[in-house]
Amino acid sequence: MNDTPLVELRDVSQIFWVEKPWIGKAKPLYALRNVNLQIPKGSTVGLVGESGCGKSTLGKVILQLTPQASGSVFFAGQDISHWSQKKMRPLRRHMQMIFQDPYSSLHPKRTILQNLQEPFLIHNETENMEEKIYQLLQDVGLDRETLHRYPHELSGGQCQRVCIARAVSLRPDFIVADESVSALDVSIRGQILHLLLELKTKYQLTYLFISHDLAVIEVVSDLVAVMYLGQIVEWTSAKQLFANPLHPYTQLLLEAIPIPIFRPDRRKRHQFIEAELPDPVRMPPGCPFAARCSKVQPRCREMAPTLRNLGTSETPHYVACHEA
Numbered sequence: 001m002n003d004t005p006l007v008e009l010r011d012v013s014q015i016f017w018v019e020k021p022w023i024g025k026a027k028p029l030y031a032l033r034n035v036n037l038q039i040p041k042g043s044t045v046g047l048v049g050e051s052g053c054g055k056s057t058l059g060k061v062i063l064q065l066t067p068q069a070s071g072s073v074f075f076a077g078q079d080i081s082h083w084s085q086k087k088m089r090p091l092r093r094h095m096q097m098i099f100q101d102p103y104s105s106l107h108p109k110r111t112i113l114q115n116l117q118e119p120f121l122i123h124n125e126t127e128n129m130e131e132k133i134y135q136l137l138q139d140v141g142l143d144r145e146t147l148h149r150y151p152h153e154l155s156g157g158q159c160q161r162v163c164i165a166r167a168v169s170l171r172p173d174f175i176v177a178d179e180s181v182s183a184l185d186v187s188i189r190g191q192i193l194h195l196l197l198e199l200k201t202k203y204q205l206t207y208l209f210i211s212h213d214l215a216v217i218e219v220v221s222d223l224v225a226v227m228y229l230g231q232i233v234e235w236t237s238a239k240q241l242f243a244n245p246l247h248p249y250t251q252l253l254l255e256a257i258p259i260p261i262f263r264p265d266r267r268k269r270h271q272f273i274e275a276e277l278p279d280p281v282r283m284p285p286g287c288p289f290a291a292r293c294s295k296v297q298p299r300c301r302e303m304a305p306t307l308r309n310l311g312t313s314e315t316p317h318y319v320a321c322h323e324a
Contacts, residue, residue, distance in 0.1 A: 004040060004041050005038040005039060005040055005041070005074070006039055006040065006041040006042075006075070006076060006173060006174055006206050007037075007038070007039040007062055007073075007074065007075055007174060007206070007208070008037070008038050008039070008073075008074040009035050009036060009037045009038075009058075009061075009062070009071065009072070009073055009074075010036055010071055010072045010073075010074070011034050011035070011036060011070065011071040011072070012032055012034070012035045012036075012037075012058075012061060012068045012070070012071035012072070012073060013030060013032050013033055013034055013035070013068065013069050013070045013071055014030070014031045014032040014054070014057055014058075014061055014066065014068050014069050014230075015028045015029065015030055015031070015069040016028075016029045016031055017029070018281060027281045027282075028281075029280050029281050030230050030280065030283070031054045031057045031230050032054050032057055032058055032061065032068070032230045032231075033229075033230045033231050034071070034231070035058065035071070035230070035231065035232055036232070036307070037058075037225060037232060037235070039174075039206060039208060040206075040222075040223070041173075041206055042204065042206055043206060043207075043222045043223055044200065044206075044207040044209055044220050044221050044222050044223075045207065045208050045209065045221065045222070045223045045224070045225060046209045046210075046211065046217035046220065046221030046223070046224040046225070046238065047059075047208060047209065047210045047211070047224075047225050047227060048210075048211055048212065048213075048214055048217050048224060048225070048226055048227070048253065049212065049226060049227035049228055049253075050212060050228075051212055053227045053228055053229055053230065054227055054229070054230040055178075055210045055212075055227055056178050056179075056210060057230075058210075058227070059097065059176040059178050059208060059210055060097075061073065062075075062095075062176065062208065063092075063095050063097060063176060064080055064081075064083065064088055065097075067081075067082075068081065075091065075094075075095065075174070076094075076173070090123075093119075093123050093170040093172060094172050094173045094174065095172055095173070095174045095175075095176075096167040096168070096170075096172045096174070096175050096176070097167065097175065097176045097177075097178060098160075098163055098164055098167050098175060098176070098177045098178065098180040099163065099178055099179075099180070100178055100179035100180065100182055100183050101183055102151075102156055102159035102160040102162070102163050102183070103151055103152070103156070103159055105159075105163050106151040106159060106162060106163065107151075108150065108151055108152060109150075110150075111147065111148055111149065111150055112146050112147050112148070112149055112150070112151070112154075112162055113133065113147035113148065115151070115162065115166060116133050116136065116147075116162070116165060116166055116169065117129065117133070118166070119166060119169050119170050120132070120133075120169065120170070123170060125170060132169070133147070133169075136165040136166075136168070136169055137165065139165065139168070139199065139202070140161040140162070140164050140165045140195060140199075141161060141191075141195065142158065142161055142162070142165070146158065146162070155188075156183060156184050156185070156188065157184055157185070157188035157191065157192065160180065160181075160183075160184060160188075160192055161192070161195065163180075164180075164192075164195065164196070164199070168199055168203055168205070171203060172203075172205070173204075173205070173206060174205070174206045174207075174208075175205055175206070175207055175208075176207075176208045176210065177196065177207055177208070177209045177210065178210045179210055179211055179212070180192070180196070180209075181193060181211075181216060182211065182212070182213065189216070193216065193219060193220055196209075196220065197220060207220070209221060214253055214254060214256075214257055215257055217238070218238060218242055221238040222237065222238060223235070223236070223237055223238060224236065224237070224238050224241045226241075226247060226249065226250045226253070228249050228288060228289060229277070229278070229280060229283070229288045230280070231288065231320065232307065232318075232320070233247045233249055233250070233289070233307075233319065233320045233321070234246060234247040234249075234250045234317075234318065234319045234320070235307065235316075235317075235318040235319075236311060236315070236316060236317040236318065237315060237317075240311065240315060240317055242254070244317075246310060246317065246319040246321065246324040247289075247319050247320065247321050247324060248289060248292075248293045248294070248295060248321065248323075249289050249292075249293075252292070278291060284301070285301065285302060285303075285304070286299075286300055286301040286302050286303055286304055287300045287301070287304055287305055287320075287321070287322070288304075295323045296323075297322065297323060299322055300322055300323070303322075304320075305320045305321050305322050306320060307319065307320045308320075310324060
């Protein structure tokens with residue numbers, strides 16, 4: 001892993017307009033709010049947070065499947081924020097996505113062979129296509145007989161292996177894995193995670209690994225970004241985050257992980273307030289976590305904290321909290 005960012009986000013925001021009867025006219029909902037993030041080449045960055053916090057939206061914005069409302073997205077040093085779909089098309093071979101539901105990710109009326117042929121045909125890479133597909137199957141642990149079957153004839157784990165094979169088929173540089181193991185049985189998750197780590201080394205991939213499960217994030221990630229209501233609230237190395245979480249929200253997430261009997265060192269140490277999430281359409285001023293935080297002070301309800309480095313230049317540890 002090196003420190004050169006393959007992907008960089010600068011002050012990226014995303015707005016969805018929603019209409020509610022009790023509001024009247026459409027109001028803005030900030031799915032992302034001034035997000036700054038760097039993904040070094042060769043790394044796996046884990047993006048974690050509760051459902052609905054904006055993780056998947058961030059992944060789609062990076063790939064420009066959904067254009068951002070403001071801010072800039074850089075890929076390999078190029079600002080792709082305002083590229084047309086026509087201009088983006090050649091770049092898409094270098095950036096791929098693995099979705100949560102493997103069944104809906106594959107065309108149900110096409111065989112696995114036809115599903116795997118699609119990226120080669122789209123990008124006119126038909127030379128030795130069959131040999132490349134056979135190699136892909138071998139890389140993801142499937143046999144050739146799988147090619148003549150349909151998605152509904154495969155298990156969830158097999159379908160996800162096909163989706164992974166399709167994602168790496170054109171040797172991309174960057175992959176967004178969006179909850180790519182959450183729909184699978186627990187017994188299969190470890191196999192798929194191991195496969196993703198093997199392919200990362202073999203193909204020199206860079207991952208953004210999106211999950212709500214910190215236990216999974218700990219296994220796969222070099223760096224971790226914690227997201228809350230569309231904002232990055234903590235960002236550091238995986239080792240540092242799990243050893244010394246600074247943001248109260250990160251502490252809450254860690255304490256939600258079931259504690260195995262062989263890890264008695266992970267005991268609950270923090271107190272939290274039972275409270276509802278704020279309405280994202282009517283966000284109160286100040287820190288968005290203030291209503292749930294036991295450390296809250298008057299300034300927390302008045303002024304929103306910004307990310308600041310509480311680590312070192314060698315091991316940065318960014319946190320958005322007045323009281324950290």
